[in-house]
Amino acid sequence: MAVPLGGRGAPHRPVLLRETIELLAAKRGGLFVDCTVGLGGHSEAILQTSSNAQVLGIDRDEEALGLARERLAQYGSRFRAVHADFRELTRVLATTKVRQVRGVLADLGVSSLQLDSPSRGFSFRHDAPLDMRMDVTSGETAAQLLGRLSEVDLARIIFEYGEERRARRIARWIVERRERGEPIRTTRDLAGLVERAVGPDKKRRIHPATRTFQALRIAVNGELENLDSFLAQAVDHLEPDGRLAVISFHSLEDRIVKRMLLKLSGRCQCPPRLPQCVCGAESLVEILTKRPIAATDEEIENNPRARSAKLRAARRRSQVSDLRSQI
Numbered sequence: 001m002a003v004p005l006g007g008r009g010a011p012h013r014p015v016l017l018r019e020t021i022e023l024l025a026a027k028r029g030g031l032f033v034d035c036t037v038g039l040g041g042h043s044e045a046i047l048q049t050s051s052n053a054q055v056l057g058i059d060r061d062e063e064a065l066g067l068a069r070e071r072l073a074q075y076g077s078r079f080r081a082v083h084a085d086f087r088e089l090t091r092v093l094a095t096t097k098v099r100q101v102r103g104v105l106a107d108l109g110v111s112s113l114q115l116d117s118p119s120r121g122f123s124f125r126h127d128a129p130l131d132m133r134m135d136v137t138s139g140e141t142a143a144q145l146l147g148r149l150s151e152v153d154l155a156r157i158i159f160e161y162g163e164e165r166r167a168r169r170i171a172r173w174i175v176e177r178r179e180r181g182e183p184i185r186t187t188r189d190l191a192g193l194v195e196r197a198v199g200p201d202k203k204r205r206i207h208p209a210t211r212t213f214q215a216l217r218i219a220v221n222g223e224l225e226n227l228d229s230f231l232a233q234a235v236d237h238l239e240p241d242g243r244l245a246v247i248s249f250h251s252l253e254d255r256i257v258k259r260m261l262l263k264l265s266g267r268c269q270c271p272p273r274l275p276q277c278v279c280g281a282e283s284l285v286e287i288l289t290k291r292p293i294a295a296t297d298e299e300i301e302n303n304p305r306a307r308s309a310k311l312r313a314a315r316r317r318s319q320v321s322d323l324r325s326q327i
């Protein structure tokens with residue numbers, strides 16, 4: 001079922017759906033935690049794959065959760081939704097009295113609901129207050145961040161999270177504008193400033209402000225913070241042979257996932273110059289994806305959001321194989 005959305009009216013299409021469901025081994029049934037339930041696309045596929053499957057859906061966006069609840073109401077008590085940040089997974093599971101689960105899924109980033117919503121301020125396609133918070137009940141908005149950060153920090157964020165080579169120039173323009181007593185308050189305002197700062201570039205296939213918007217969104221929502229801690233929590237709650245699947249959309253995000261999975265599989269991540277391991281690598285999982293799985297050309301054609309998606313997965317080792325590997 002496609003959930004109709006605001007904005008351009010396109011549904012959110014779950015990416016790498018078949019591959020994710022297979023790697024989660026959802027057909028075995030059991031309890032799965034969809035840590036980024038969004039519009040419920042992946043959750044619905046899990047529920048459809050096995051009549052014994054249950055899903056606990058987490059999202060920090062209440063609007064998305066409401067739509068997911070509506071969409072998945074037909075599955076009755078097999079679907080439950082919790083408004084939370086997935087980085088508090090252990091706390092969420094404790095309050096729902098769950099200790100171990102069959103699978104954990106995180107489909108990182110933003111949904112089409114958020115990007116296409118005319119009022120949430122994620123995109124310059126609509127003029128709206130510069131908000132960009134996934135959870136509108138807490139935290140600083142993008143406008144507040146632009147008003148507070150130093151020029152150096154702004155440049156670093158735009159460069160690192162947006163991979164924008166004109167980051168320093170954009171940061172300078174933002175600060176100059178601020179110093180004139182004219183804070184940047186709306187999406188069009190920021191998009192116009194960036195466009196003027198970097199000037200016309202005929203080679204660019206994307207709007208000149210695309211990278212700056214992506215960077216700000218990542219910073220506002222702290223998207224790269226504590227991702228490693230979340231992955232450790234997820235593995236901690238997997239039952240033996242339970243599965244973890246993570247879809248990322250940004251190279252920095254994928255690098256964190258890759259390194260953390262290697263560490264959780266027992267591969268030391270310490271710099272080679274250290275005489276002994278201090279990273280605490282422990283052989284808890286077996287990695288199921290030697291290389292990340294990417295979308296096929298066909299999927300990308302139908303869903304351009306899938307272009308940058310990378311799927312990595314791991315399975316929790318059983319205690320027996322842990323023991324064997326130690327002998």
Ligand SMILES: C[S@@+](CC[C@H](N)C(=O)[O-])C[C@H]1O[C@@H](n2cnc3c(N)ncnc32)[C@H](O)[C@@H]1O
Nearest residue numbers: 014036038039040041042059060061085086107
């Ligand atoms: C790409 S969408 C998920 C789409 C979903 N898989 C589907 O098929 O509809 C990502 C979702 O994760 C949520 N999200 C991102 N970071 C989060 C976090 N730290 N905690 C909880 N939810 C988060 C966003 O609000 C968004 O709804």
